[in-house]
Amino acid sequence: MGFSRGSCPEARCLLLSLLLLAAWEAGSGQVHYSVPEEAKHGTFVGRIAQDLGLELAELVPRLFRVASKGRADLLEVNLQNGILFVNARIDREELCGRSAECSIHLEVIVDRPLQVFHVEVEVKDINDNPPVFSSTQKNLFIAESRPPDSRFPLEGASDADIGPNAMLTYRLSPNDYFSLEKSIVDERIKRLGLILRKPLDREEAPELFLVLMATDGGKPELTGTVQLFITVMDANDNAPAFDRTLYTVKLAENVSNGTLVIKLNASDLDEGLNADIIYSFSTDISPNVKSKFHIDPITGEIMVKGYIDFEESKSYEIPVEGIDKGQPPLSGHCTVIVEVVDTNDNVPDLEFKSLSLPVREDAPLGTVIALISVSDRDSGANGQVTCTLMPHVPFKLVSTFKNYYSLVLDSALDRESVSAYALVVTARDGGSPPLSASASVSVEVADVNDNAPAFAQPEYTVFVKENNAPGCHIFTVSARDTDAQENALVSYSLVERRLGERAVSSYVSVHAESGKVYALQPLDHEELELLQFQVSARDAGFPPLGSNVTLQVFVLDENDNAPALLPPRAGGVGGALSELVPRSVGAGHVVAKVRAVDADSGYNAWLSYELQPAAGGARSPFRVGLYTGEVSTTRALDEADAPRQRLLVLVKDHGEPALTATATVLLSLVESGQALKASSRASAGVAGAEAALVDVNVYLIVAICAVSSLLVLTLLLYTALRCSAVPTEGACGPGKPTLVCSSAVGSWSYSQQRRQRVCSGEGPPKTDLMAFSPSVPDSRDKDDQQHLSGDSLSKVSLQVRF
Structure with missing residues (x-):
């Protein structure tokens, strides 16, 4: 018994151990032991764990197991000490018959990682x-x-x-x-x-x-x-004699019944019945041979009568005797050796021994996926089997030991490209013609978190009306992760930053699962025209991966501010505008100016003036400019006109619905001398303001034109960049704005239709621009300087309506 004591002298055991160790090192990791047949249960065979280089503590965690073809219960391993011992009675003759070599081939398999060792235990014959x-x-x-x-x-x-x-x-x-x-x-x-x-x-x-x-x-x-x-x-004194005492015949396996094997011939020197020979098998012929062959008693022809299988028996020994009919009968004997010639009649046997599935997509090259066993019952070239793998897959077959192959990873995997592979392994023998067998296995690729969530575009533009309801849904962000399961489970969060003294989270929130963005409070265009922030998308993998997207939320103006009248200049009474008008003025003379501003933008801040009809239906000698607010005479005044004129001027914006304010203008008709005295008292204070206001008006006109040009250029660039982008849509949409710019004679408007679709709403898309500035007051309005330099310059806005 190899690697054991007591079975041979000490020097011989040492020499045998060294020879076995050298054979193991030269045999690609194969370990050899020997054990005598009929050894008792528990007989020591070898320290298999130590000889394979395995630690005793890792045998159970790594699922150490021993597999054997045929009788798997003859040998067993003690997992506590790693010793291979005899588990059941081993009968060499039952196991290997008359074969000169008799071994038990063990496959030792451990997982995590998968390793396969091959152990051969030679069964020594004893004289039993x-x-x-x-x-x-x-x-x-x-x-x-x-x-x-x-x-x-x-x-x-x-x-x-x-x-x-x-x-x-x-x-x-x-x-x-x-x-x-x-x-x-x-x-x-x-x-x-x-x-x-x-x-x-x-x-x-x-x-x-x-x-x-x-x-x-x-x-x-x-x-x-x-x-x-x-x-x-x-009786007979001459026995029959065969030509030869031993005949050797080759016979192919699988031949049909009735096939002639050999024709025997025996002769007898006697005459008559003493020379008449009857052929037969000897009485001590094997029953198996007798079931396979038949001999004609008259002709001596031996023919096949059973199934001849090389894998069952490679040769047959047929003892034949020829007996004459003399008294007493005499006999002659010969032996026929029938050698069976192998034909390629067995298909290779292909079996997956162990599978390690699924395979992680980040598995290193050379990872063992499966162990494949192939065998063929034929001999020679007919029993030599080679395995091939279906091409164009990232795997390959590696021959490990005799008829064993390992299926290993040959190139990198990517589950997002291919999530599973259907592999077909074909085993083909070397016969002519060759026989083959195939086996298929599905190799699933396990996902790892190697892809971050991705948004369709890096930035979105959203338009929301001001004064929205708290909690209004304004947009939905969506990111796609090409991974699977929890690695593709995306959650959304707001990237915190500060807008002035307030955090962006006080304006908006993001639903973690749906990606819906909500406005937490009503937005005010007059306070905040653009709200820019980022939303982060993170997956649930380990470690988590993520990406950000930028949202630009434009707050669109609504007509929520009514026109506001500016305080009257000196001479007003109770908030009303009061002026002295000489009766000598002619038609078209400007006698007063109503001044008003609107906190809104665009159309909502574009004001018009209307004179309300006088009580009683009397026609007033005055009118008001539609966009200037200047009160002027429509005709020359006469004595029939009342000395005190009370005018009501309706100031209205262009919003939907329009908001209004009413200004009261008190005009006193006086003689020319009285008007001159009143104007001389005011001329001293007005003269300085007029000079300063002229300069301010020039700067204001230049500034308004520059801002209007800049806005037009911005709109053109924005349209060129966004014409092919995916449109966005807020939950709170604006109305239908129009482009309005100031001119020397008042105001003008322009609306541009675009053919490209820039949103997902119904109807044709329309983009409108409005740039607005109130009319420049004349030099008499010295109090207008602070308003024109402040609020009026802010009345330039950009509106895009979908």
Whole structure:
């Protein structure tokens, strides 16, 4: 027994251990042990864990297991100490028959990571089988006329052991007539027979009783005996004789029944019935051989009558005898050796032994996916099997040990490109024509978090009306993650930053699961025109990956501010505008100016002035400019006009709905002298303001034109960049604004239609621009300077309506 004590001398055991160790190192990791057959349960075989380089503590966690073809329960491993021991009775003859080599092949498999070791345990033969004859008694009929040195063949004994244990020697019990013939004719068959040394005399000894003993070469020796009962007869003095004592025939397997194997021929020197020969199989023929072949008793032809399978038996030994019809009959003997020739009649056997699935997409190259076992019952080239893998897959087959292959990773995997592979492994033998077998396996690729959530575009533009309801849904962000399961589960959050003194989270919030963006409070265009912030998308992988998207929320103006009248200049009474008008003025003379502003933008801040009809339907000699607010005469005044005129001016913006304010203008009609005195008192204070206001008006006109040009250029650039982008839409949409710019004579408007769709709403898209500035007051309005330099300059806005 290899790697054990007590089975051989100490020096011999040491030498054997060194030889086995060298064979293991040269055999690609194969470990060899030996154990005698019939060893008791628990007999030590070898320290398998130590010899394989495995730690005892990792045997159980790594799922250490031993597999064997055939009898898997003969050997077992103690997982506590890593010792391989005998678990059940091992009968070498039952396991390997007459084969010279007998080994138990073990596959040792451990997981995490997957490793496969191959262990061969050689089963040593012991002399546990005595020689056995086919029967306990052999009857021989010998004519007394047979001359000395005549040979009478005998069937030898068989021994199920091998080697020296099966080397038999024969002894014949002492007698006066016969001796043993023990010469070897062929290495495959030993010739055994009786040699007549002294003529027989039936009258002196009609019957003889001899004992033939067979002894094997084992230690201790075992013996077997057969009794020879010899009857001495008169008659035939010539026995049939075959051409040869041994015939060798080659026969292909799978031949049909009735196929001729050989035609035997025996001759007899006698005449008549004494020379008429009947052919038959010897009585000691094997039942298996008798079931496969048939001999014609007249012609001596041996034919096939059963299924000939090379994998069942590689050769057959057929003992044949020819018996004449003399009295007594005499016989001749020969042996026919039928060698079966292998044909390629067995398809390779393909089996997946162990699978490690699924495979992570970040698995390193060389990772073992599966262990594949292939075999073919044929021999020679017919039994040589090669395996191939379906092309164009990131895997390959690696031959590991004899007929074992490992399926390993050959190139990088990407689950987002291919999530599973259907592999087909084909095993093909070397026969002609070759036979093949295929097996398929599906290799699933497990996802790892290697893709961050991605938005469709890096930035979105959203338009929201001011004064929205708290909690109003204004937009939905959506990011896609190409990973799977939790690695693709995206959550959204707001990237916190400050807008002035307030955090962006006080204006908007983002739903973590849906990505919906809500306005937490009403937005005021007059306070905040643009709200820019970022939303972050993170997956649930480990570690998590994420990306950000920028949202630009434009707050669109609504008409929520009514026109506001500016305080009247000196001379007003109770908030009303009061002016002295000389009766001598002609038609078209400006006598007063109503001043108003609107906190809104665009159309909502574009003001118009209307004079309300006088009470009683009387026609007033005054009118008001539609966009200037200047009150002027429509005709020359006369004495019929009332000395005090009360005018109501309606100031209205262009919003939907329009908001209004009412201004009261008190005009006192006086003679020219009185008006001159009143104007002279005010001229001193007004003169300085007029000069300063002229300069301010020039700067205001230049500034308004510059801002209007800048806005037009911005709109053109914005339209060019966004014409092909995905449109966005807020939950609170604006109305239909129009482009308005100031001119020297008042105001003008312009609306531009665009053919490109820039939103997902219904109807044709329309983009409108409005730039507005109130009319420049004349030099008489000295109090307008602070308003024009402040609020009026803020009345320039950009509106885009979808």
